[in-house]
Amino acid sequence: MRFHYDTSYHDGQTLLRYPVGRIAYAALLLALLVVPWVLPKYYVGEMSYVFIMCIASLGLMTLVGYTGQVSLGHSAFIAIGAYTETWMLSQGVPFGPSLLIAACLSGVIGLVIGLPAIRVSGLYLAMVTLAFAILTEHTIGHWKGVTGGFNGLSVGNPVLAGFDLGGLKPFYYLCLGVLVLVLAGLLNLMRSKTGRAFMGVRDSEAAAYSLGIWVAGYKVLAFVISAMVTGLAGALLAHHVRFLTPEGFGLILSLELVLMVTIGGLGSLRGAILGAVLISMLPTFISRIKPMLPEHISKQFGLEIFVFGLVLALFVLFEPKGLNGRWIKFRTFLQTFPLYRKDMFKRGKSYMKSERYK
Amino acid sequence: MSVFEVKDVSLRFGGVQAVGNVSFTVEQGEVFAIIGPNGAGKTSMLNVITRVFDPSAGSVVFEGQDITRLPRHKIVHSGIARTFQNIELFEGGTVLDNLLLGRHRFDHGSFLAQWLWTPGVRRAEAASRAHVEDVIDLLDLMPYRNSPVAGLPYGVRKVVELARALSTQPRLLLLDEPASGLNPEETRELAFWIDDIQKDLGITVIMVEHDMSLVSEAADRVLCMNMGQVLALGSPAQVQGDPAVIAAYLGG
Numbered sequence: 001m002r003f004h005y006d007t008s009y010h011d012g013q014t015l016l017r018y019p020v021g022r023i024a025y026a027a028l029l030l031a032l033l034v035v036p037w038v039l040p041k042y043y044v045g046e047m048s049y050v051f052i053m054c055i056a057s058l059g060l061m062t063l064v065g066y067t068g069q070v071s072l073g074h075s076a077f078i079a080i081g082a083y084t085e086t087w088m089l090s091q092g093v094p095f096g097p098s099l100l101i102a103a104c105l106s107g108v109i110g111l112v113i114g115l116p117a118i119r120v121s122g123l124y125l126a127m128v129t130l131a132f133a134i135l136t137e138h139t140i141g142h143w144k145g146v147t148g149g150f151n152g153l154s155v156g157n158p159v160l161a162g163f164d165l166g167g168l169k170p171f172y173y174l175c176l177g178v179l180v181l182v183l184a185g186l187l188n189l190m191r192s193k194t195g196r197a198f199m200g201v202r203d204s205e206a207a208a209y210s211l212g213i214w215v216a217g218y219k220v221l222a223f224v225i226s227a228m229v230t231g232l233a234g235a236l237l238a239h240h241v242r243f244l245t246p247e248g249f250g251l252i253l254s255l256e257l258v259l260m261v262t263i264g265g266l267g268s269l270r271g272a273i274l275g276a277v278l279i280s281m282l283p284t285f286i287s288r289i290k291p292m293l294p295e296h297i298s299k300q301f302g303l304e305i306f307v308f309g310l311v312l313a314l315f316v317l318f319e320p321k322g323l324n325g326r327w328i329k330f331r332t333f334l335q336t337f338p339l340y341r342k343d344m345f346k347r348g349k350s351y352m353k354s355e356r357y358k
Numbered sequence: 359m360s361v362f363e364v365k366d367v368s369l370r371f372g373g374v375q376a377v378g379n380v381s382f383t384v385e386q387g388e389v390f391a392i393i394g395p396n397g398a399g400k401t402s403m404l405n406v407i408t409r410v411f412d413p414s415a416g417s418v419v420f421e422g423q424d425i426t427r428l429p430r431h432k433i434v435h436s437g438i439a440r441t442f443q444n445i446e447l448f449e450g451g452t453v454l455d456n457l458l459l460g461r462h463r464f465d466h467g468s469f470l471a472q473w474l475w476t477p478g479v480r481r482a483e484a485a486s487r488a489h490v491e492d493v494i495d496l497l498d499l500m501p502y503r504n505s506p507v508a509g510l511p512y513g514v515r516k517v518v519e520l521a522r523a524l525s526t527q528p529r530l531l532l533l534d535e536p537a538s539g540l541n542p543e544e545t546r547e548l549a550f551w552i553d554d555i556q557k558d559l560g561i562t563v564i565m566v567e568h569d570m571s572l573v574s575e576a577a578d579r580v581l582c583m584n585m586g587q588v589l590a591l592g593s594p595a596q597v598q599g600d601p602a603v604i605a606a607y608l609g610g
Contacts, residue, residue, distance in 0.1 A: 004504065009484035009491075012454060188475035192483065193466035196451075200459050203448035210408060210442075211526060212434035212463040267450055 051175035057276035059229030068202035073129030076136035079249035081234025089156035106231020114223030265322025367416030391577035439528035460525025533565035
């Protein structure tokens with residue numbers, strides 16, 4: 001049993017308050033540092049990909065989970081990040097700054113999209129961002145001078161201070177490092193004023209205005225942060241795939257990202273990570289178990305999409321709070337053992353809301 | 359010189375006149391109640407003051423500053439906080455999150471500093487927490503501090519909303535039907551709190567209310583509205599005895 005008592009004004013916002021948590025996360029980090037020396041090469045590459053998807057998922061979570069703005073267009077920010085990175089390297093910009101430029105350009109385009117997009121919400125916003133993703137994919141396909149069009153574009157090696165980070169192990173550590181930095185930054189942001197304001201904008205605009213939160217400003221800010229982080233993931237992804245084609249940044253990628261944040265659990269950074277790990281590992285998992293399936297199933301076209309859909313449907317039906325919700329229940333079970341009750345997380349009736357002003 | 363003044367405010371929605379030429383003044387430290395039958399324009403009046411709606415005519419002045427054209431999110435910076443008729447809490451957060459959001463108008467470090475969680479940000483957050491704890495003490499919210507607001511009973515949610523408004527450290531507090539949905543005990547408790555807010559914190563209160571027991575207990579002066587017009591203005595007893603008010607309520 002553990003009781004939560006705040007004994008100082010800082011306690012409420014301390015990230016890892018208890019030794020158990022600190023030890024667990026230190027062990028996790030240590031394990032991740034050892035992975036490239038233990039696991040087979042193939043899996044090291046896969047893990048780098050998982051880290052990149054975690055970054056992208058964190059980016060989308062900032063927008064969808066924290067400010068409640070749905071985006072089906074985040075594949076476009078990944079594409080912008082990836083192509084900017086590749087083009088910058090081909091123009092002789094060194095690797096480190098190129099990452100920053102890719103993130104910033106993606107952020108600027110996020111600003112340009114965000115300014116008109118915040119006027120609409122819900123399904124309409126989803127459609128606006130969807131249109132943006134389709135437009136970006138086509139623009140990339142036809143802007144041959146910069147992007148190589150549908151023929152594709154090969155990506156230069158990430159060389160930092162004479163050291164090639166493109167190798168399997170260095171790239172793994174690079175992705176891990178960027179992920180940790182992004183996660184730390186977002187954790188800080190979400191526990192301070194900006195993160196609270198995001199939540200305020202999501203839950204009640206009327207109340208947010210009355211407390212002095214500039215709703216439109218924070219919506220756009222979320223768009224920009226989200227686009228920057230996702231663009232950064234895109235820049236790393238370019239080095240992972242080494243050859244860019246417009247088809248690689250289609251709607252499926254957007255949908256996968258939305259799946260990650262939904263299945264992970266909206267409104268939680270941990271959820272973004274868990275969802276990204278699950279969804280980006282699914283294809284590998286499916287290809288592993290394919291040989292074990294009867295032939296008429298394993299030869300089916302679109303098996304992956306089917307499994308994605310199935311996983312989403314099951315989560316929406318049985319665990320709407322996602323993997324994060326499941327985790328919190330499990331943790332509470334451990335912390336309150338043996339007093340855990342099954343209906344501990346049953347919510348009371350939520351009261352009707354009206355008086356919604358635009 | 360009155361601290362708060364509404365001058366000839368009108369509000370039209372197309373052909374409907376929600377508020378017509380309403381004027382009143384509120385003195386420093388006063389509890390001022392607005393009553394009236396449904397659709398009288400009471401909440402519309404509050405929404406004009408907090409800039410949800412643009413008035414068609416007239417002006418609103420607080421502490422000598424004309425706030426009629428202030429952007430909606432700047433109202434709280436001039437020292438005006440409000441609650442809502444149908445509770446508008448941030449459902450995703452705990453009571454503490456909601457109250458800390460009430461501190462939004464105060465400095466909590468620059469964006470970059472927040473990103474890095476600098477010592478300055480930590481100090482500002484702790485200072486905010488200290489202020490919020492004062493409000494929690496005042497309104498007896500200690501047992502609910504870390505509870506998600508979505509699961510709280512209605513009466514407590516009302517108090518949380520009041521606490522959130524107080525967290526902004528207002529000089530003028532607008533309460534939109536604070537007693538609706540509360541039982542008589544909770545209403546009486548609310549009357550004491552309004553008294554505390556007025557006497558101990560020196561906050562001027564304007565409330566829209568239906569519950570006459572609360573109005574006569576807490577209010578210094580009462581404004582009765584009907585069909586967007588001022589019907590009567592005076593002490594609770596005066597207004598309750600006014601023939602025009604009785605006619606409006608009973609349909610005489």
